[in-house]
Amino acid sequence: MKRKMSPRGKGEAFGQKSGLSLRAKRSNLSREDTHSSQERLLRRSAPRNDLGRLGDALAFLLPLAVYLLTLPPGLTWAHDGADGGDLIAAARTLGIPHPPGYPLYTLLARVFLWIPWGVPAHRIALLSAVAGAGAAWALYRLCLLVGAKHWGGELPSQHSRRRPILRPYMIALAASLLWAFAPIPWGQAVIAEVYALNALLTVGFLACLLWWRQTGEPRAWRLAWLLFGLGIAHHPLIAACLLPAALWAWEQRARLTARRWAEAVGLPLLGLCFYVYLPIRAAASPPINWGNPQTLPGLWWVVSAAPYRHFVLGLPLAEWLSRLSAWAGLLLSQFKVWGVALGLWGALMLHERDKKLSWGLLGVFTLVTLYALGYNTTDSYVYLLPALAVFAVWIAWGLADAGQRLAGLLRRSAPHNDVVAAIILAALPLASLGMNWAASDLSRDQEAQAYVEQSLAVLPADAVVLADGDRQTFALWYARRTLPGAYRGEVISLPLLQYDWYRAQVQTRNPDLALPSQSLSQERFITEFITANRSRRPIFLTARDAAVERAFGLQPAGPLFKVQTK
Numbered sequence: 001m002k003r004k005m006s007p008r009g010k011g012e013a014f015g016q017k018s019g020l021s022l023r024a025k026r027s028n029l030s031r032e033d034t035h036s037s038q039e040r041l042l043r044r045s046a047p048r049n050d051l052g053r054l055g056d057a058l059a060f061l062l063p064l065a066v067y068l069l070t071l072p073p074g075l076t077w078a079h080d081g082a083d084g085g086d087l088i089a090a091a092r093t094l095g096i097p098h099p100p101g102y103p104l105y106t107l108l109a110r111v112f113l114w115i116p117w118g119v120p121a122h123r124i125a126l127l128s129a130v131a132g133a134g135a136a137w138a139l140y141r142l143c144l145l146v147g148a149k150h151w152g153g154e155l156p157s158q159h160s161r162r163r164p165i166l167r168p169y170m171i172a173l174a175a176s177l178l179w180a181f182a183p184i185p186w187g188q189a190v191i192a193e194v195y196a197l198n199a200l201l202t203v204g205f206l207a208c209l210l211w212w213r214q215t216g217e218p219r220a221w222r223l224a225w226l227l228f229g230l231g232i233a234h235h236p237l238i239a240a241c242l243l244p245a246a247l248w249a250w251e252q253r254a255r256l257t258a259r260r261w262a263e264a265v266g267l268p269l270l271g272l273c274f275y276v277y278l279p280i281r282a283a284a285s286p287p288i289n290w291g292n293p294q295t296l297p298g299l300w301w302v303v304s305a306a307p308y309r310h311f312v313l314g315l316p317l318a319e320w321l322s323r324l325s326a327w328a329g330l331l332l333s334q335f336k337v338w339g340v341a342l343g344l345w346g347a348l349m350l351h352e353r354d355k356k357l358s359w360g361l362l363g364v365f366t367l368v369t370l371y372a373l374g375y376n377t378t379d380s381y382v383y384l385l386p387a388l389a390v391f392a393v394w395i396a397w398g399l400a401d402a403g404q405r406l407a408g409l410l411r412r413s414a415p416h417n418d419v420v421a422a423i424i425l426a427a428l429p430l431a432s433l434g435m436n437w438a439a440s441d442l443s444r445d446q447e448a449q450a451y452v453e454q455s456l457a458v459l460p461a462d463a464v465v466l467a468d469g470d471r472q473t474f475a476l477w478y479a480r481r482t483l484p485g486a487y488r489g490e491v492i493s494l495p496l497l498q499y500d501w502y503r504a505q506v507q508t509r510n511p512d513l514a515l516p517s518q519s520l521s522q523e524r525f526i527t528e529f530i531t532a533n534r535s536r537r538p539i540f541l542t543a544r545d546a547a548v549e550r551a552f553g554l555q556p557a558g559p560l561f562k563v564q565t566k
Contacts (some may be wrong), residue, residue, distance in 0.1 A: 054169075055140065055144075055169040055170075055172065055173050056137065056140070056141075058173055059136055059137045059139075059140035059141075059172075059173055059176050059177070060133050060134065060136065060137040061133070062177060062180075063132060063133040063136040063177065063180035063181070063189070064129060064130065064133035066180075066181065066186070066433065067128075067129035067132055067133060067186070067189045067190055068126075068129055069441075069443065070186075070190050070437075070440055070441040070442055070443055071122060071125050071126065071129060071190050071442065071443065072121070072122065072125060072190065072191070072442035072443065072445045072449075073118070073119070073122060073443070073445075073446070073449065074119045074121045074122060074446070074448070074449035074452070075088075075119075075121040075192075075448040075449050075452055075475060075478055076121070076125075076191055076192075076442055076445050076447070076448050076449075077447060077448045077471050077475075078187070078191065078442050078445055078447075079187035079188065079190070079191050079193075079440075079442075080378075080379035080382060081191035081192065081193050082470040082471045082474060083097075083098065083193065083470065083474060084121065084124075084125075084191055084192035084193060084474065084478075085121075085448075085473075085474030085475045085476075085477050085478035086098055086288065086470075086474040086477060086478075087102070087105070087106070087109065087124070087192055087193070087194070088109070088120050088121055088124050088192050088478050088482055089287075089288050089474070089477045089478050089480075089481040089482055090102075090106055090286075090288040091106050091109035091110045091113060091120075091124060092110075092113060092120060092481055092482040093286045093287050093288055093481055094106070094110060094281055094284075094286060095281065095286035095287060095288030095289055096278055096281060096282060096286065096288060096289050096290050096291065096293065096302065097288060097290060098290050099290060099291065099301070099302045099303070099304070099305035099306065099307060099308065100235070100236065100302060100303050100304070100305045101275070101278050101290070101291075101293070101302045101303060102194055102234060102235075103233060103274040103275055103277040103278060104197075104230060104233045104234045104271075104274050105127075105194050105197055105234055106277070107274070107277065108127055108197070109124045109127055109192075112124050112126055112127045119449075119483070120478075120482040120483070121192055121449075121478065121482075124192040125190060125191055125192050127192075127197070128188065128189050128190065128191060128192060128193060128196040128197070129189050129190060129196075131189070131196040131197040131199070131200045132180065132185060132186075132188065132189025132190075132196040132199070132200075133180070133189070134200045134204075135180075135185070135196060135199040135200040135203050135204075135385075135389070136176045136177065136179060136180035136185075137176070138200060138203040138204040138207050139175070139176040139179055139180075139203050139207075139389050139392055139393070140172045140173055140175075140176035141172075141207045141211075142203060142206055142207040142210060142389075142393060143168075143171065143172035143175050143176060143392070143393055143396040144168055144169065144172045145207060145210045145211055145214060146210070146350075146357070146393060146396065146397070147168035147171060147172060147396065147400060168400075170421070170422060170425050171396050171399045171400050171403070171425070172396055173425075174396075174399060174425040174426070174428055174429055175392045175393065175395045175396035175399065176392065177428075177429035177432075177433075178335060178339060178392060178395060178428060178429050178432055179388060179389055179392035180429075181429055181432040181433045181436055182334040182335060182388060182432065182436065183333060183334060183436050183439060183440060184330075184334060184381060184382065184384060184385060184388060185199065185385060185388065186436060186440040187439075187440055188382060188385065190440065190442050191442070193382070194234065194235060195235075195382045195383070195385055196385075197234060198231070198234055198235045198237060198238070198385065198386075199385040199386060199389065201227050201228075201230055201231035201234060201238060202231060202237070202238045202241060202385075202386040202389070203386065203389050204227045205224055205227040205228050205231060205238065205241055206241060206244065206361075206364070208220050208221075208223045208224035208227060209221075209224045209241075209244065209245055209248060210248075210357075211224075212224060212252075213248045213251070213252055213357075216252070216255050218260070221260055221263060221264070222263050222267060224245075225263055225264050225267040225268055226267045226268075226270065226271065227271075228241070228245075228267075228268050228271070229267055229268030229269065229270055229271020229272055230271040230274075231271070232268060232271055232272060233271045233272055233273075233274035233275060237368065237371065237383060237386070238386075240363075240364050240367035240368050240371070240386070241364055241386075243360065243363035243364065243367065244359075244360025244361065244363055244364060247356060247359060247360045247363070248356065248357075248360055249264075251356050275299075275303060278293045278299060278302060278303070279293055279294050279299060282294045282298070285505075285508070287481060287505075287509070288477065288481065289501075289505060290302060291499075291501055292501040292504075292505070298501070310376075311375050311376045311377055311380075312371070312374065312375060313371075313374040313375075314374070314375070314376035315373065315374045315375070315376045316376075320373070320374075323373050324373065327369070327372075327373060327381075330381060330384075331391070334388060334391075335391065335392075335395065335432075336431075336432070336435075338428075339395055339428075339432075341398070342394075342395045342398030342399060342402070343391045343392075343394040343395040343398055344394070344398075345397075345398045345401065346393075346394040346395055346396065346397030346398030346399070346400070346401065347362070347394040347397070349397045349398070349400075349401050350393075350394065350397045361390050361393060361394075362390075364386060364387070364390055365387045365390040365391065368383065368384065368386050368387040368390075369384065369387045371383055372384045372387070399425070403421065448471070448475055451472075451475055451559050452475055452476070452478065452479045452483070454558040454559050455475075455476060455479060455558055455559055455560055456479055456483070456485050456487055457558060458557040458558040458560060458562075459487045459489065459538075459540065459560070460487075460489070460538045461486050461487060461488050461489065462488065462489050462537050462538070463487070463489040463537060463538040463539070463540055464489055464490050464492065464510075464513065464533065464537050464538070464539050464540070465489065465490070465491045465492065465539075465540045465541075465542065465560065466492055466494055466526060466529070466539065466540070466541050466542070467491050467492065467493055467494065467542045468493075468494045468495065468522075468542055468543055469542065469543070472542040472543075473491065473493045473542070476491040476542075477491055489537070490506065490509060490510050490513070492506055494522055494525070494526070495522075497515075497518065497525065498518065500518075503515055503518065512536055512537075513533055513536070513537070514529075514532040514533055515529070516528040516529055516532065523545075523547055526541075526545060526547075526548060527547060527548065527551060530548065530551075530552055530563055534552070534563055534565055535565070538562065538563075538565075539562070539563040540557065540560045540561060540562050540563065541554065541560065541561045541563065542559075542560060542561075543561070544561055545561075548563065552564055
């Protein structure tokens with residue numbers, strides 16, 4: 001005989017069948033109330049999994065598609081990419097490019113040389129495209145991490161069922177694409193250069209560090225310091241991020257156990273192990289072997305970028321004002337007037353909501369900007385990529401605040417506000433894409449490749465080329481070391497002859513050549529070199545020289561000048 005249930009028993013049975021009982025629901029609500037307000041904001045503002053995955057995919061694939069469409073077919077000098085020939089030749093021969101040696105980049109470029117299509121320059125430009133798209137994705141995640149905690153104002157309130165006008169993933173995607181389609185990030189993502197990879201490692205480090213700051217996730221801490229080590233193994237500019245790292249670590253010092261400190265010291269050392277590549281490969285005497293770093297002094301000469309140290313903060317004081325003015329104009333050219341206005345307003349909003357986060361990002365922006373401004377070369381603007389990424393975070397803040405104000409004006413009453421907002425946000429990066437396409441598109445760029453092909457067409461197999469200028473020297477190194485052909489001669493860089501290590505390499509590879517004294521001026525060296533060697537091999541110059549023309553005669557040969565043998 002079945003027992004008749006009491007009213008309480010029926011309630012309990014109903015609760016088990018359809019969900020939690022009233023008491024269980026109250027208990028569950030009580031447990032939820034114990035969570036911190038920050039965790040509730042993170043849950044509320046995080047996009048749904050499907051939208052989050054879509055945002056991740058778009059943040060990477062859209063820039064990658066644009067970069068692939070605008071890659072140069074071969075070697076290029078555009079966007080101050082003259083160093084590309086040196087980097088590609090070093091990757092092809094597993095050598096050592098110009099200081100600081102770029103061991104991480106060289107090894108990654110060597111992997112990309114295995115791609116079975118295109119010439120070597122095109123394949124390694126693809127490395128920059130992938131790194132640039134990865135940096136845009138890392139910036140998207142960085143903006144989302146900032147928005148997950150602070151963009152609650154434009155989200156629906158706890159008791160409101162109305163949908164927000166702007167979602168965090170929409171704001172983050174718009175800001176990351178604005179950065180990706182700006183002239184400097186775009187320009188560096190389509191040439192064989194090191195700065196797109198530097199942007200990926202730097203922005204990735206900041207994103208992981210902020211991930212750890214907000215959640216205390218141990219893997220975020222470990223990944224951040226591993227990326228920092230890889231960044232140091234690539235370019236020392238990532239050291240500017242130590243300022244926010246120290247600030248945020250002190251803020252969250254209660255989380256820092258002895259193990260966390262050991263990881264912050266040990267994991268960067270793993271990245272630094274890439275520098276072991278330099279003496280190992282130098283011992284093999286590759287044809288591209290800057291500094292020959294087999295000894296500690298030679299290794300320090302390369303790693304510390306000794307020949308370029310005088311450029312650091314080397315800008316004369318009288319020129320700082322004009323350089324600052326140029327930097328302001330450059331910022332406007334990257335994000336246009338409306339983007340700069342949103343960024344400046346967003347920086348103020350960020351400072352009001354989270355001062356420690358604001359000071360950390362401002363520190364990175366300031367240090368990187370000062371380094372680029374004070375670096376006394378005409379192409380120092382390429383160092384600004386991380387600073388521009390920080391400015392894109394500020395633009396995201398400006399967009400979030402604009403969305404909040406728009407929501408207040410419209411009262412979220414219109415049924416299609418989300419669609420209108422999405423169209424407006426999509427229009428911003430699309431406008432940047434359209435305005436910058438012509439200047440950034442290198443798909444038809446043939447200048448450097450034509451120089452290489454025309455030079456190879458006129459050079460005898462054993463010719464010696466006396467090269468002056470990075471463009472010509474590195475382009476001919478690229479031709480000599482990476483392209484199949486009959487030319488097997490020597491391309492001598494005249495500026496590098498001041499170094500003993502370079503003269504020794506030239507003499508070792510060419511025992512039949514006579515090298516004049518190192519103390520001679522460049523003009524005297526050329527004259528005496530031609531006098532001693534013109535009966536042994538054909539000699540070419542990359543530029544017309546009046547003294548050589550008077551003494552020996554020069555005959556134009558394609559883009560080169562052949563020394564006459566009379």
